[in-house]
Amino acid sequence: MRWTITGEVLERLKAHACDARPRECCGLLLGRSGHVIAARPAANLATSPDRFELDPQAHVAAIRATRGSDVGVVGFYHSHPHSVPVPSQSDLAESTYPEALHVIIGYPTASEADVRAYLLRDGGYVEVELVRIEG
Numbered sequence: 001m002r003w004t005i006t007g008e009v010l011e012r013l014k015a016h017a018c019d020a021r022p023r024e025c026c027g028l029l030l031g032r033s034g035h036v037i038a039a040r041p042a043a044n045l046a047t048s049p050d051r052f053e054l055d056p057q058a059h060v061a062a063i064r065a066t067r068g069s070d071v072g073v074v075g076f077y078h079s080h081p082h083s084v085p086v087p088s089q090s091d092l093a094e095s096t097y098p099e100a101l102h103v104i105i106g107y108p109t110a111s112e113a114d115v116r117a118y119l120l121r122d123g124g125y126v127e128v129e130l131v132r133i134e135g
């Protein structure tokens, strides 16, 4: 399984994750199945610094904004400001969109961002190869 993501979007995700530190950031991924072509940042409503709760209004707004176009909401992203980009127990427990791509921007070290993508299903996850394309 592999998804493509444009270089521009990938850099935006890293910048958002970096700016939000030490808190987690989150947002929506737009595109077509298998292809991420845009991202929309969303407010993180969680009060705990190491959790995220994506503002549902941002989700609704993204669905509205893409209605009638050939792109839609294909997934979500969030960051792990202090750890590797691997789904946490709460990520697994709180995932309610089985078809969605979940991109995590992690910081295995303070200075190095690592971005990985997953599909969450049946209480587990499978890693998806994220292929950077120009655009």
Ligand SMILES: [Zn+2]
Pocket (backbone or CB within 6 Å): 078, 079, 080, 086, 087, 088, 091, 104
């Ligand atoms: Zn997480």
